[in-house]
Amino acid sequence: MVESQKTVITNDADLEAIFKPEITGGTISDKLVMPRPGDGGKTIRFLYTKGPNQELGVVNVVTNDKFKNGGKGFFMNVEEIDQPGIELQMGLGESLLNSIKRMCNSNGWKISDLPGKTAMITANYYDKIKCSKCNGAGCIACEKTGKSTVFNVQARLDLMQPTAGAKKTGNEF
DSSP states (O other): OOOOOOOOOOSHHHHHHHHOOSOSSSOOOEEOOOOOTTSOOEEEEEOOEEOTTSOEESEEEEEOTTSHHHHEEEEEEEEETTSTTOOEEEEOOHHHHHHHHHHHHHHTOOGGGOTTOEEEEEEEEEEEEEOTTTTTSOOTTTTTSOEEEEEEEEEOGGGTOOEEOTTSSSEEO
């Protein structure tokens, strides 16, 4: 009978070999779990993203042959308001991107103005388009409705209003 043996890794190089990070020059963030229809939505804050040369931007463009849309995926860094300090990646599908554009247009913002802004994302079923995963047959992704999910993004201006400082000398967010 073979006895098991236990060793402990004590240096960073051996740890790196185990985890084998696939992204170099960037950070690996968790994915934002998008809201589902009827769950009340999520309030998020848009964050900056860093490029390979540490430049600040708004959207990550990731090229991968497995992605639809010509092998490109678009992501924004966000944090949930009720869990501040945890950076998450939010994939930008067509309905989410269109809703963000509408929100920016209605508030007179450019896309580059988004970092620091807060918004509420809600989800609804859309009858006119079948679920892309099951083609309308009903699956776990569409909760057996066969309908696609569309997202609505609304600015949370109540969370972005300036408040008077202690001596009323300036505005603080």
